[in-house]
Amino acid sequence: MMRSLFFSVLGYFLTPAGVVLMGVLDASMVFFLPLGIDFVVILMAARDPHLFWLYALLATAGSVLGAALTFWIGRKAGEVGLTKLVNPKRLEHVKASVNRGTIVVASLAIIPPPFPFTPFVLTSGAIGMNRWSFLGTLAAVRVFRFGVESALASRYGSRIIRWMKTPTFEAIVGIFIALAVIGTIASVIALWRGSQRRLKSDTAAAPLRRRTARAATRPR
Secondary structure: OHHHHHHHHHHHHOOHHHHHHHHHHHOOOOOOOOOHHHHHHHHHHHHOHHHHHHHHHHHHHHHHHHHHHHHHHHHHHHHHHHOOOOOHHHHHHHHHHHOOOHHHHHHHHHOOOOOOOHHHHHHHHHOOOOHHHHHHHHHHHHHHHHHHHHHHHHHOHHHHHHHOOOHHHHHHHHHHHHHHHHHHHHHHHHHHHHHHHHHHHHHHHHHHHHHHHHHHHOOO
16 A cells, blocks of 8 residues: 555656656755655666666756755845754754865765755855856766666666565655655745744844934934
8 A cells, every 4th residue: 555655656756757856856945755866766767777877867957956946045045044944053064064165065965865965055055155066066966876876776677676566665665655744844844934933033123124224314
């Protein structure tokens, strides 16, 4: 049952366009499915071994597009707004890593989930990192990661498909579905709370800004 539910949902992504879409969602701030894009790449390469290289490129394209959107959100939020998007306890560690340079940060994309890469993308945008350098390095790292996965899947595809019919796989699927639901809900709640805090702070600061503006225009 769990396996059929998994594939009924994942089936929408088991197409070339679906690979790109999963890549975009995987790099977004809201969607949460650990190893979701990796699963899609592996399954597609196992089914069509001769096109393993194409699925790696499509996954990379989607991942870079999603990261570009997240980077843009960080750029618009700025360092002040970043505290509303990233856990303050984690933010200092993230900033320290980001300050080490584009290559260091983008190279972290080679680490698969549950490593939280999104805060690094947001922070890179917020502090004004060069977007082309960042996205270019990210693309190279993603091509390597997805290329290795798809190449291995094309080589051992039959074994992977047999393993997917076992009870062990079904148990893993159940865990992934639970994580996806819980993680996505938690992400939405965190973003909503952050937006509410920002709205309240802006509302509270509005009267002071108006008084300051009136004082500046008042004749001396």
